[in-house]
Amino acid sequence: MDSRSCATGPAEHATLVARVAYGQWHALEDDLVVGRGHLQHRPDGRLFISVDAWHDAAFARLAEAMTGALPAPLHTVVDEADTELTAAWRRAGFTVARREVEYAVPTDPEVTGLGAVVPPPGVALVSAGRADEGLLREVDRAVRAEVEATVGWRSMPAEVVPRAEGDTIVDPSLYAVAATPERHLGLIRVVRVKRPRIGLLAVRAGERRRGVGRALLAHALGVLHRAGISEAWTEVDASNAAASALFRGAGARPVGSALELVR
Numbered sequence: 001m002d003s004r005s006c007a008t009g010p011a012e013h014a015t016l017v018a019r020v021a022y023g024q025w026h027a028l029e030d031d032l033v034v035g036r037g038h039l040q041h042r043p044d045g046r047l048f049i050s051v052d053a054w055h056d057a058a059f060a061r062l063a064e065a066m067t068g069a070l071p072a073p074l075h076t077v078v079d080e081a082d083t084e085l086t087a088a089w090r091r092a093g094f095t096v097a098r099r100e101v102e103y104a105v106p107t108d109p110e111v112t113g114l115g116a117v118v119p120p121p122g123v124a125l126v127s128a129g130r131a132d133e134g135l136l137r138e139v140d141r142a143v144r145a146e147v148e149a150t151v152g153w154r155s156m157p158a159e160v161v162p163r164a165e166g167d168t169i170v171d172p173s174l175y176a177v178a179a180t181p182e183r184h185l186g187l188i189r190v191v192r193v194k195r196p197r198i199g200l201l202a203v204r205a206g207e208r209r210r211g212v213g214r215a216l217l218a219h220a221l222g223v224l225h226r227a228g229i230s231e232a233w234t235e236v237d238a239s240n241a242a243a244s245a246l247f248r249g250a251g252a253r254p255v256g257s258a259l260e261l262v263r
Contacts, residue, residue, distance in 0.1 A: 015028070017062055017064075024036070025065055027062050029058075034054040035052060035059060037051045037052075037062040037066050047071070049074055049076055050076060073263065074094075074263050076261050077258055079256065080099065081256070086259060098238075099239075099260075100235045101235065102233060102234075103253065104253050105221065105231065106231055107225035109225065112221055115218075119212065120210045120211055123215070125176065126179050127176055129174075131176070131177040131184065136177060138183065138184070139177065139184035139185070143204060176223075178203070186213060187200070188201045188217065195233060201216060
C-alpha cells in the first residue's frame, strides 16, 4: 500500500491518499474515508477510472494520485448534466473525447412508423440466432475494417470488443442480419438484460442509403413489440448524424447524454 498526504483547507485537515488494493484508492481524513477511486480495465484494452469523493479537495488528491500511478491514456465517463463533476475532471487534466446521447426507442410500429418497412429487393432479413455464423463473422470483420479505416474502432462503444483476428462476435445468437444468398450486408445486436439494448447496428459501406439499416431496425423493434416489450434503448455517438437521424426518425427520444473524457 502506498500513500500521500496534503493539507486540504483552512482547517489544515490532512488528506491521506492510500492505494489499498490493485485498482483501488482511498482518501482518508482522521482515519475516516472521504473518497474512493477505482480503476476498470475495459475489454477493449482501455483504462477507465472513477472517483467518488466527499469534497473537491479529496477528489483532486485522488485524481492526482491515480493519474500519477497509472499509464496514459486514462478515460472516464460522466453524466453530461453533472457539470460540477465534469469541471473536476477537467481540472485534473482530462478533455472531452466523445459525447454519446442515450435514446429511449419505442417498439410499437404505430409509433415508430416502421410497420410497412421492407428490405431492398433481393435482401432478406434473418432473425437472431439463425444467421450463417461464417457469413456473420465475415460481415463483422468487413464492418470493423471500414470503421478502422475512417473514424477508428476506438470511436465505437466500449462494449464492442475486438477479439482474435478482428472478430467482435461474442454470442452469434444475439445478431439478426440482412442477407443475400452470397453474403450478409448488415447486422443488428439486441441484448435483453433488464431492458432491451440495441448495442450495434451496422451496414457495409457499399450497401448504405438503400434502407438496409432501417429494415434491420424495424425488424428488431418488431420482434420486441411482439414479445410485449414497449421500449428499448440505445446510445449514439453525437457526431454520427446518420445514426441519430435513423433513431429519431423512428420516434426515439433523447433521455440523457454522457461524456467520455481522456487524459
